[in-house]
Amino acid sequence: xxxxxxxMTDTEIVTAPNAREARQRHRRYLYRDGKIAYWLLLPAVVLxxxxxxxxxxxxxFLSFQDWSFYKAPEFVGWRNYINVLTDPLFWxxxxxxxxxxxxTVPPMLLLAFAFSSLVVxxxxxxxxxxxxxxxxxxxxxxxxxxxxxxxxxxxxxxxxNAFLGLFGIDPIAWLGDPKWALLAIAIPAVWLGMGLTSLIxxxxxxxxxxxxxxxxxxxxxxxWQRTFFITIxxxxxxxxxxxxxxxxxxxxxxxxxLVMTQGGPLDSTTLPxxxxxxxxxxxxxxxxxxxAALLLFVVLGTVSxxxxxxxxxxxxxx
Amino acid sequence: MATLAQQIAPARRRxxxxxxxxxxxxxxxxxxxxxxxxxxxxxxxLFIAGFKSKTEVISTPFQFFPDVWKWQNYVxxxxxxxxxxxxxxxxxxxxxxxxxxxxxxxxxAYAFARLDFRFKRTLWVIVxxxxxIPGMTILLTSFIVVTDLGMLDSLSVLVIPGAATAAMIFFIxxxxxxxxxxxxxxxxxxxxxxxxxxxxxxxxLSKPPFVVMGITAFLAYWNSYxxxxxxxxxPEKFVVQQYLATFRTGRGSxxxxxxxxxxxxxxxxxxxxxxxxxxQIIGNIKMAGLK
Numbered sequence: 118x119x120x121x122x123x124x125m126t127d128t129e130i131v132t133a134p135n136a137r138e139a140r141q142r143h144r145r146y147l148y149r150d151g152k153i154a155y156w157l158l159l160p161a162v163v164l165x166x167x168x169x170x171x172x173x174x175x176x177x178f179l180s181f182q183d184w185s186f187y188k189a190p191e192f193v194g195w196r197n198y199i200n201v202l203t204d205p206l207f208w209x210x211x212x213x214x215x216x217x218x219x220x221t222v223p224p225m226l227l228l229a230f231a232f233s234s235l236v237v238x239x240x241x242x243x244x245x246x247x248x249x250x251x252x253x254x255x256x257x258x259x260x261x262x263x264x265x266x267x268x269x270x271x272x273x274x275x276x277x278n279a280f281l282g283l284f285g286i287d288p289i290a291w292l293g294d295p296k297w298a299l300l301a302i303a304i305p306a307v308w309l310g311m312g313l314t315s316l317i318x319x320x321x322x323x324x325x326x327x328x329x330x331x332x333x334x335x336x337x338x339x340x341w342q343r344t345f346f347i348t349i350x351x352x353x354x355x356x357x358x359x360x361x362x363x364x365x366x367x368x369x370x371x372x373x374x375l376v377m378t379q380g381g382p383l384d385s386t387t388l389p390x391x392x393x394x395x396x397x398x399x400x401x402x403x404x405x406x407x408x409a410a411l412l413l414f415v416v417l418g419t420v421s422x423x424x425x426x427x428x429x430x431x432x433x434x435x
Numbered sequence: 436m437a438t439l440a441q442q443i444a445p446a447r448r449r450x451x452x453x454x455x456x457x458x459x460x461x462x463x464x465x466x467x468x469x470x471x472x473x474x475x476x477x478x479x480x481l482f483i484a485g486f487k488s489k490t491e492v493i494s495t496p497f498q499f500f501p502d503v504w505k506w507q508n509y510v511x512x513x514x515x516x517x518x519x520x521x522x523x524x525x526x527x528x529x530x531x532x533x534x535x536x537x538x539x540x541x542x543x544a545y546a547f548a549r550l551d552f553r554f555k556r557t558l559w560v561i562v563x564x565x566x567x568i569p570g571m572t573i574l575l576t577s578f579i580v581v582t583d584l585g586m587l588d589s590l591s592v593l594v595i596p597g598a599a600t601a602a603m604i605f606f607i608x609x610x611x612x613x614x615x616x617x618x619x620x621x622x623x624x625x626x627x628x629x630x631x632x633x634x635x636x637x638x639x640l641s642k643p644p645f646v647v648m649g650i651t652a653f654l655a656y657w658n659s660y661x662x663x664x665x666x667x668x669x670p671e672k673f674v675v676q677q678y679l680a681t682f683r684t685g686r687g688s689x690x691x692x693x694x695x696x697x698x699x700x701x702x703x704x705x706x707x708x709x710x711x712x713x714x715q716i717i718g719n720i721k722m723a724g725l726k
């Protein structure tokens with residue numbers, strides 16, 4: 118060791134300038150596009166910086182301030198967060214969000230599953246008609262959707278009550294009755310959201326190797342058995358993905374209640390984002406709304422992570 | 436295996452006209468028609484309601500079809516200069532937004548996919564992180580920013596702030612990563628610079644992602660409602676969704692036929708756009724969704 122040591126330093130000394138030069142040359146090669154790359158990135162990064170990153174940092178900052186458009190900000194520590202967390206209306210909105218998720222996501226996944234089973238079973242031409250028609254609602258704006266459904270739900274002259282009347286059911290004030298209003302908003306939400314969910318499911322279902330089904334058919338498995346033992350296990354990841362994205366989208370629903378009911382009657386359709394939005398527009402205490410938005414973001418992230426963890430642990434078992 | 440499959444195939448063909456086969460096929464057709472109707476019914480209803488008179492849209496007893504199909508609703512709403520101006524400005528804004536978004540994001544995507552530069556990873560992580568910031572969290576502070584920049588109540592406030600998005604950069608970058616680098620190297624040997632490569636090689640190849648992203652951007656602009664109601668205050672600068680929502684609350688049930696006709700016209704551009712490009716949009720959902 119002692120003999121080798123000087124030799125090593127020796128070689129190092131000899132090669133060092135070359136190595137450094139090589140490294141520099143390498144770096145010059147590695148970053149050879151530096152200048153042009155920055156020019157290409159500039160517009161996107163500047164726009165993201167001004168309209169996304171800065172507002173995010175500013176929001177985090179304002180959530181610790183007592184601030185309004187009329188006075189200078191004043192640092193209040195965690196007070197806004199405490200106000201939000203101790204506000205029963207905030208928790209009621211979050212709870213309502215979960216109810217809304219339960220009303221929209223499971224029916225949507227079940228319908229999408231039925232739909233994609235149908236698509237893979239019919240002729241190509243009929244399949245493409247099905248796909249185009251299921252996706253069409255997705256591109257319609259929530260405002261137009263709201264207008265359509267508000268009129269369908271109309272108490273005395275709406276289509277839905279007229280239809281129920283055929284079965285002798287008394288008219289229901291769908292959007293005026295706190296019992297029904299949330300459900301009445303869930304239906305257009307499913308209508309709007311079905312397209313993407315269904316088509317992602319169709320894509321996943323087509324990817325399942327047909328050999329599995331051929332083998333199962335030879336063993337005499339019927340449709341239900343093939344669905345439960347091949348299709349669903351094979352699609353577990355997609356279903357999980359759709360569950361999480363569906364959850365995040367549904368709990369953040371804002372436009373539909375905003376246009377259809379403005380959160381009423383009796384707050385029965387004040388979903389979390391609408392709760393925050395109403396605070397934004399009515400409340401002078403900006404910090405409160407921003408703290409609520411940040412907290413909602415934390416809640417969403419946590420729940421998504423939990424769902425992932427739960428399903429993944431289940432997957433480890435089998 | 437092959438023989439088994441061959442044995443099964445004729446067996447299936449022979450049973451083609453059995454009762455069970457008919458039962459199954461008719462069942463599928465019925466379920467399919469139910470799905471199609473459920474998806475299209477609200478739109479069909481909207482379309483029919485556009486031909487109804489003031490009192491027919493909501494009437495007791497309910498009637499699905501109008502007594503007389505009234506073209507007047509369409510004539511009247513198209514004769515309303517406010518509506519035409521609104522549609523025109525919204526269309527112009529949507530086109531500007533789409534072009535700006537595609538330009539800005541594809542340039543960044545090209546840089547991230549193909550170029551080497553210092554802090555590339557750091558910048559990439561920052562850009563991707565912005566994808567996870569919920570719109571609601573930054574809604575108010577974005578509003579403050581555009582107020583400070585003096586952009587309120589103008590076309591720029593609708594077009595510029597949302598133009599750069601991490602999701603679009605990500606999507607186009609994925610596409611650019613799949614272009615073989617040998618093409619690029621050949622061009623470089625011929626003395627092409629980076630910009631020329633982008634313009635003459637990548638842009639012509641970009642049609643598939645540009646169609647999908649362009650339509651997504653156009654739809655997002657055309658259908659947006661919350662951001663416009665915060666930032667656009669003069670009625671003559673309203674976007675079309677704002678116009679419809681205000682129409683509903685403002686004129687109430689007295690002119691519902693007119694509102695329906697206006698909604699049909701407001702939905703028409705996006706429906707036409709979708710029907711033209713449906714193959715690309717539906718084909719790309721697989722790509723955009725997960726992979």
